[in-house]
Amino acid sequence: MESVKAQSYDVHIDELAQAALNQHIAKNDYSKIFVLVDTNTKKYCLPAFEKKFEESIDSIFEIEPGEENKHIQTCLQVWEQLSNFDGDRKSLLINLGGGVLTDLGGFVASTFKRGIDFINIPTTLLSMVDASIGGKTGVDLGSLKNQIGVINQPQMVLIFPEFLKTLDPRQIKSGYAEMLKHGLIKDREYWDDLRHGNIFEAASSIQKSIAIKNDVVLQDPTEKGLRKILNFGHTLGHAIESYCLENYDKKTLLHGEAIAIGMIMEGFLSHKLTGLSKLCLNEIKETFLQYFEKVDFDDNDMDAILKLLKYDKKNSHGNINFVLLQSIGVAVTDIKVPEDLFVEAFSYYKE
Template sequence: MKSIQAATYSVHFEENGYIKLSNLMAKKNYSSVFILVDNNTLECCYPRFMQNFTTNAPIEIIQIEAGEIHKNIETCVGVWNVLTELGADRKSLLITLGGGVITDLGGFVASTFKRGIDFVNIPTTLLSIVDASVGGKTGVDLGVLKNQIGLFANPEIVLVDPEYLHTLSAREIRSGTAEIIKYGLTYDITLFNEIKNNTELNIVDLIHRSIEIKNEVVFEDPKESGLRKILNFGHTIGHAVESYFLESLDKESLTHGEAIAIGMICESYISSKLLGFPTDKLSEIKETIINIYGKVEILPEDFESIIDLLKHDKKNIGGNVNFVLLNTIEDFKLDCKVPMDIIIESLKFYNK
């Protein structure tokens, strides 16, 4: 796959990615290298990485617990302390080897340690490959509120090796597929049609185009003042649902993609009510997503708590909940204000 040039870094693929990483190491002459992993990627991904990575700099592994529940400032403090204890300096490099949690948290840790050290993203899940590793967003959750603390910071390079996807469960592949569906609905219908029409689809074939889309959007609007907001489609309700299931003791937590899939159904419904989004396309979206993800039970008594979490979404301005909605596929409208009764209707529509 051909490399993709972002504003200040490049996304490199497969063997070429490891070559570019070696070139970076030689050029920058780092004093030490720290590899951030979780317990899953240490076992499943670290051995492959080390087979393809050589450096004369000393290497240290920093391991954190896997899961969104650990994507918080307390984990950051732990990593900052380990970096300090192991003698990391401003010429050290942090390599993030993992999924969205590792990528988001690791970039934030690197960008704030000693006012910023270099980092390299090596995403190992479909979600982190097509979304979290690209675009320069870093951060952690505040309690159950998603990505409330963070900053924009770019890696030196992103290295995408699809071989790491073989370590994932089918559920994790489905989770990442939600972000590709989002790109299809907002930006390039070809991606949505490929997923909708091909049950034997090799999802790796859609990776390059998905990263291209995110890069095009971020290149035009790096700080999310306009176009980049389309990347939030499905995420306004989706993040609230994800947070609610994460904090509920009597519910199984959802993956990010599962929650965003619910959000896309709800926000497509809202689009039909407020912008006249075609009902046949709404049905098509709901049917496609349910076929992939199945149904999650969202009880009427859950609605109020989900709405409360929605009010804390980081994209809100002046107390207003801001949505990205669709006039039709590939035709969006930003900063839409939605009445609470329509939001509740959308949750009921999902439940039908």
């Protein structure tokens, strides 16, 4: 399957990924090769990876999985391990895991010794279609998503679809939400293909999502304008995800589960503010509710979630900026939303 050319690196898929990895290692004189895994990928993915890798690994570093461990204390743990095992500026860090691990691992590599090479090998559908492109690295600040980080590109990204067999259905659906988002913001035909067929695990669909995101990032690598459209559903979605993470009486949501709610609500805002038709709005809601159970939010939950909006990364000059849809496949950025519409958006979701 054809590779995708990103800003300064390639995304290789399946057989090409294995060949590209071993060629890269052979032509670079790395002093040390380290692999970062979490407890899940160590068990389910590392053995398969080691069979593909022709060089010896100097050390394997293991962290705990999950968004709740995506913080600076985990970075400290990995930085110390890199130092203790004689990592230097000519070392390589291979990040084998989902989006939490590749975000954190990329940040660790970008800041250790002022920057060492890293390669991302995403192992979840979400990380393959989302975190694999764009060079965003970072960690959370408390329960606030992705507040600390840098944009820095990996040497390459390697996609092995076989790793999807290690995932439970909930993780697969979480990635599916991001794929549907790619259709909503950029490609109506892709949206229709995804929602009408069970093809979202196919390598061709993964490649399509990567290509859509990559096309946006190439035009706006530092998120000054167009790249903001990738945040559709994420303004409310991230606030919902953070709220559920910090409240023990709420079920912790996977990223895709939270942004699915965000896309329904921001679809409603799009209907009110930027011309999205009622027919398309209902189509969006019906599609996401087909795959994601409703989450119950009362008035206190809603108030707390809305207070978290002020921490969204797209905000500027005290304004909360939304990405909304004019139609399916056409997104617009920097839309200001009257506060009274937030209550209506929650009501629409709960109907």
